[in-house]
Amino acid sequence: FxxxxxxxxxxxxxxxxxxxxxxxxxxxxxxxxxxxxxxxxxxxxxxxxLPQGPRYYPSDQLTDQNMRFIVAELIREQVLRFVHQEVPHAVAVVVEDWKQRREDLTYIGANIFVEKNSQKGIIIGQDGRMLKRIGRAAREEIERLVGTRVYLDLWVKVRKKWRKDEDELRRLGYALPRGKAKS
Incomplete structure (x- = not known):
């Protein structure tokens, strides 16, 4: 009650x-x-x-998403954490490069996409300070996830109206591939 x-x-x-x-x-x-x-x-x-449901993937697998997607979301989370008032949800992140440099160091290069030059300036911040804060916070989360030190290389790029363009959404990983039916 x-x-x-x-x-x-x-x-x-x-x-x-x-x-x-x-x-x-x-x-x-x-x-x-x-x-x-x-x-x-x-x-x-x-x-x-609650009844026990069927297992859809192995018990040691936490998600059906790949590591690049998870890392992109961790970066996006930090962008929104620091600039959510100024750039609400108009942010996409794509991990473009992932290399194991040494046993204890992973290099990750990612692009942060926004729709306007003004949003790019907000994310970069004065003298790059905001991007550095975002990068540091994201790197710490990623290091916990991958279990090695991480060199995180972030770039901010403008893609005008990407949220309204199905092809662009698809390229950024936010839409189903062509020919896939929406359920």
Whole structure:
């Protein structure tokens, strides 16, 4: 039962009793979503009763996406973290180069695409400071993921109206290849 915070406990119980006369339940609890009361217990209860589903990929595989896509998303996440007010979602990232330079060093070259020159300037920042902050934060996340030191080379490029161009979306990895039906 939600909204347990709206009535004193002695007034809630008669409502619960009336409900249980109509509907039988094995388990129930009082929650207040507003105050956060018992939400963690509710989540545990729901998870406990979910049926086991089929395995769609091996248990040691965390995602069906390749590493280039994941790294591009980590970079994009940092761009949006630092400039989300000025460049809301008008950012795409493509990892163009990935080389294992040594056993303990990975080189990653990526392009950050925006739609306007003004957005490019915002991401680069004064004397490149913003791009450096973005790159440092992204590099730290990527190093945790790949388990080696990372040399991250970032370039900011303008592709006008890329979000409205299906071919451009496809090249940037945001649309299905030609001939694939949308579901």
């Amino acid at each position: 939600n909204k347990a915070d709206l009535l004193p406990p002695e007034k809630v119980q008669p409502h619960c009793d009336a409900y249980f006369e109509l509907v039988k339940h094995d388990e129930w609890m009082m929650i207040s979503a507003t105050r956060g009361d018992n939400l963690d217990k509710l989540l545990d209860m729901v998870v406990e009763h």
